[in-house]
Amino acid sequence: MRKKIVAANWKMNLTLADGAFLVNEILTAATAVTTLKQVVIATPFVHLTQTAAQLEGFGNIHLGAQNCSSEKSGAYTGEVSAAMLIDAGVQYVIVGHSERRGYFNEDSAMLAKKVNQCLETGLQVIFCCGEPLEIRDAETQNAFVAKQIAEGLFHLTAEQLQNVTIAYEPIWAIGTGRTATTEQAQSIHAYIRNVIAGQYGNDAAANIAILYGGSCNPTNAAELFACPDVDGGLIGGASLKADQFLSIIAAMINS
């Protein structure tokens, strides 16, 4: 059975004190999460060691990072390596978020290297894909997303793919309050699963978790997570408020 995940993406928000307070609130959900129904909290780098200490002993609430260098080590000013993330207690890394692709010019070649760094070091990858509005309006989103997945992931073996979760995040839904409908989400998630099946076979496709992201909130989480091919969510804005994030976790647990 594939796992379900709700992952918080704090982006560039929260002081250390506010982060610690929020994590303490989220830990109240700890008894409900299981190996198959997990929570990930992806914090800014400077929060990682603090959050790791708070999460100690809470096995199914995992620490995530929002980025990782494409290089192993050396003279790369400002970068943080996969090995450093492991050392800080990280288990999951978000790779290929549309904000990194768009604002920091991360292309598929670089993302494939980041994926490799993470997997070679023992980190799990949350690989993001998703189309801009003009692609959705032209109804070519399937081909767009398939290309992102092929370029970022298809160099991996089926065994390596077991440590990858996909997050489908339509750019027009991120931070806009405009969510994909359940039909739109289910349709493209099923398509993504088919793309994985085509490359890696039915077992790999059945086992990979595909998360939805983009204005997921306490009001729409339950119906999104009820879609057969939606295995949880990557949550931005609503992950910064304990009550909202806890309610989204509850929706995943009850799905």
Ligand code: PGA
């Ligand atoms: P949002 O962000 O929930 O604020 O739309 C999601 C994301 O970018 O991961």
